[in-house]
Structures are given as C-alpha cells and as structure tokens.
Amino acid sequence: MPMASSSLGRLTVITGPSGVGKGTLVGRLLERHPEIWLSISATTRSPRSGETDGVHYVFLTRSDFEQQIEAGGFLEWAEFAGNLYGTPRRPVEDRLQAGRPVLLEIELEGARQVRQSFPSAYQLFIEPPSLAVLEQRIRGRGTDSEEAIARRLARAHTELAAVHEFDASLVNDDLASALAALETHMGLAAPATAKPEATRAPRQ
Ligand code: ADP
Numbered sequence: 001m002p003m004a005s006s007s008l009g010r011l012t013v014i015t016g017p018s019g020v021g022k023g024t025l026v027g028r029l030l031e032r033h034p035e036i037w038l039s040i041s042a043t044t045r046s047p048r049s050g051e052t053d054g055v056h057y058v059f060l061t062r063s064d065f066e067q068q069i070e071a072g073g074f075l076e077w078a079e080f081a082g083n084l085y086g087t088p089r090r091p092v093e094d095r096l097q098a099g100r101p102v103l104l105e106i107e108l109e110g111a112r113q114v115r116q117s118f119p120s121a122y123q124l125f126i127e128p129p130s131l132a133v134l135e136q137r138i139r140g141r142g143t144d145s146e147e148a149i150a151r152r153l154a155r156a157h158t159e160l161a162a163v164h165e166f167d168a169s170l171v172n173d174d175l176a177s178a179l180a181a182l183e184t185h186m187g188l189a190a191p192a193t194a195k196p197e198a199t200r201a202p203r204q
C-alpha cells in the first residue's frame with residue numbers, strides 16, 4: 001500500500017555554480033542538522049586529493065556509469081565540465097519513504113530533471129557575491145586544473161542565468177549569514193547547540 005504523502009521526507013535540491021560554496025554550506029548544515037540525509041552522487045570525475053570513494057562520491061568509469069543509466073539507476077544525471085554526475089535513485093527513494101529529509105547538491109541540468117520527476121521538491125539556488133569572487137574561490141580551493149577552472153567559469157554564466165527557475169536563492173557572501181539564510185529557506189530552526197557529527201563528509 002502506498003504511504004500517505006504526509007509521511008514522506010522532504011526533498012531539497014541545492015544548485016549553484018562550481019566554487020560558490022555549496023559543499024561548504026552543506027557541510028555546515030549537516031553538522032547542525034544531522035537528521036538531513038545528503039545523497040552521495042556517482043561521478044566519472046577523478047577523485048580530488050582527500051576525496052574517498054563512497055564518501056564524497058562513488059567514482060565510476062564512464063562505461064559503468066552508462067550501464068547505470070541504461071538500468072534506470074539514476075534519479076537524474078548530467079554531464080558537467082566533461083564528466084558525468086548522477087544521483088543514485090534507490091537510496092534517495094528509500095530515505096524519502098522512511099520520512100527522512102533528503103538533500104541533493106547537483107548542477108542545473110539535474111535540478112531541471114528533478115523538477116519534472118519531483119515537482120514538490122524545494123529548489124534553492126546559491127549565488128556568489130560576484131563573478132570575480134567566484135573565480136577567487138575556485139582558484140583558492142586549489143583542486144582544479146586551468147582547463148577545469150575555465151570550463152567551470154564558462155558554465156557558471158549559464159547557471160547564474162537560470163536563478164529565476166528556482167523557488168528561492170541566496171548569496172553566499174558571509175558564510176555564517178548564508179548558513180542562517182539556508183536554514184530559514186529550508187524551514188529549519190537553528191539548533192540551540194551545534195551538533196558535532198555530520199552524517200557524511202561534505203564534498204571538497
Ligand atoms: P562548491 O561546492 O560550490 O564547488 P566549495 O564549497 O568547494 O564550492 O567552496 C569553494 C571555495 O570557497 C572553498 O575553498 C571554500 O572554503 C570557499 N568558500 C565557501 N564559502 C565561502 C564564503 N562564504 N566566504 C569565503 N570563502 C568561501
């Protein structure tokens with residue numbers, strides 16, 4: 001028998017250009033709200049230093065990723081800056097069925113797909129204070145090659161032009177203020193004391 005929709009967990013999608021601080025914000029959010037479950041995406045991108053398979057991403061070969069697409073294993077998937085990224089379907093559906101709030105941190109094409117398959121999902125866009133600050137952050141992170149930086153910055157223009165498609169947006173300027181705005185948008189009360197444990201390590 002299908003579960004009453006009121007017992008389903010809420011799905012939230014966070015999107016924004018690479019380097020805007022999504023991973024940083026989500027990491028802080030999970031520390032403060034460990035009830036939220038963050039989906040672990042699959043990708044064909046190579047692991048960055050410090051990234052662990054099954055923790056930050058599930059790292060797949062392109063042919064394994066394509067097999068998963070064929071098998072209908074992804075809730076959504078997209079190509080971004082030359083690599084494939086996708087949300088494994090089953091773990092998300094299981095958590096939602098169990099009533100857990102679920103968070104996806106994904107790029108624009110994936111967010112558009114989720115809008116079709118989960119119209120009730122809440123879609124939030126994170127903006128940088130400026131393109132110059134965005135570039136500083138990508139470079140400051142120190143994880144991407146010049147080519148990858150150029151592709152990500154080019155893609156940022158397309159993503160920023162789509163901000164109006166989202167239910168809400170916030171600017172990640174001061175981190176603490178952006179985190180507070182994120183909590184407000186998600187309808188989360190700030191916890192009395194921050195909880196130390198995250199359910200999963202944030203992306204790098
Ligand atoms: P994304 O996940 O969107 O690609 P990251 O979370 O990796 O972005 O952040 C990119 C860089 O910007 C990191 O070095 C991070 O420490 C830094 N950063 C994130 N948010 C802020 C902020 N509010 N102010 C200054 N630096 C930030």
Ligand code: 5GP
Nearest residue numbers: 018041077078080085086087105106107110
């Ligand atoms: P990065 O390589 O910097 O970790 O991620 C690049 C982009 O891919 C980011 O915008 C990130 O949000 C997005 N991304 C990560 N996982 C997924 C996913 O499962 N699906 C989609 N569509 N995008 C993803």
